[in-house]
Amino acid sequence: MNINYINADKTFKGLKKAVIHNSTRISVTNNIPYIEFTPFDRFDWVKLHFSTRLGGVSSGIYSSMNFSFDRGDSYDNVLRNYELFLDTMDLKTSDCVCTKQTHTVNVIEADYSMAGMGITKPRSYDNIDGLITNKKDLCLVTYFADCVPVFFVDPVNRCIGASHSGWRGTVGNITHETVQLMSSVYGSRPEYLHTFIGPSICQQCYEVDENVASQFADSYSGNETDMVIDLKGNGKYLLNLQAANYFNMVHEGINPENIGITDICTSCNSDLLFSHRASHGKRGVLCGFMSICR
Template sequence: MKFKNNEQAVLNTDKIAPFITFPILSDIGFIKHGFSTRLGGVSTGIYESMNLGFSNGDDPDSVTVNYKRISDSIGFSTENIVTTDQVHNTEIRLITAKDKGKGVVKKRDYKGIDGLITNEPGITLATYYADCVPLYLVDMKNKAIGLSHSGWRGTVKRMGKVTLEVMQQNFNTKPEDVITLIGPSICMDCYEVSKDVAEAFVNEFNPEQMKDILLDKGNDKYQLNLWQANRHIFIDAGVKDTNIHISSVCTSCNSDLLFSHRATKGKRGTLAAFLMIKE
């Protein structure tokens, strides 16, 4: 099922745990991907039901079951997932086979990581969300991938560009060879911000770009468009405009389907984005 008036995202409901895929990524033969919903899990209360966060107060046994369900539904092994330890910065970690399972079936031995990259098949990268922006990156030439978390702080710090640069250092990635997807996250209409946040964007982006990014409502209140901000970041970094895709799925507008920090005033579970190179 496609979201209403949206050709960029598909809701897959034929498995025990419904998940979202994006046609532009589904057309790439060497990767597998998905984005979880809040449906199909066993968590209860504010975490109902597919909560994938171990650190938000939910029963760890329930979260473990949820990982098994979403893994089976999308089609990868829980033991091969590697997760972030997000702190709203722009630190990227190169993931290899020795990292498999970290954050799910074994403890992480790293902290403060908001982005993951790899060129090794069989490793499922996972990052966490409840309004912030998932950035999927696929190097079509070198068959390498990146998956990064970009909230407003990460966006101001140009997380998309940083991810590309680390991929270039490790895989010789060139921006013109990369397909990007800006995933489900809070839309401009739902995202009101204060003056200090608005000023951070004004100081980072040029006036022409700001026409897409910020709407001044008066009284020091603004509507912020993280989707367009990340699009401009990718363009500035050298990604072809035709290779930048926006899912147009808002976590807040779809809070019955997706966890939204804003919509629930922080009382919620955690979503995850997944990306892997097929074995």
């Protein structure tokens, strides 16, 4: 795989304490590549594999590792993709709990009664963009194609969280909702948490209009606004969603040194990763698969 890394020095100036460079590794199991986040290597009880487009059986615009049953791809191919990818984690489809993402900031706790929901059985919930759990071998599944993946590990209480943070989830602060739920259910404290901001669309690729930019201007102040929003001209702005999510985490009380960010952009790498913008919506979907493995 030949990944394009965006210029982290330029794009993330001001986030010096976050781990950006060398924060990702491409691993391969059974000829299936996946992205791992090196700041989480220290947690040998957590497994987190982030998919690419490669190694699956889907074709055309879904080529080849597509995980969406809802975008017109063959059901059998998508199911096979789950089986192939989950093999890299020694997990099965019946171990998964899948979000039902609709750009909300709703987060729920996943338990064993929900195992398989979204793949092997229907979901008992709707409009859920984030999941947390402390259950071993229960795999949290979140979906992405430019939106920002945010992952949470609490080594003190041995619990995890995974959320989908697009521009609505970022300005609505699903990070806050995830941390709050981990706190109320498991006793997590922000200072315990280690987080990662995964592959998503970079600022140079992410043009938005005044309506979206103004909501971010209302949510961030001072130097933060300067980092998050760049005026492009003609009423267009470039939005740095990764920086915005980083600030959400810092505001929550998470130690900047415990925040990791990748500088892999989905749109800059649309041959290897699904990108909604780069494909004009003709695409499959990537997944983050996260579980407690011991």
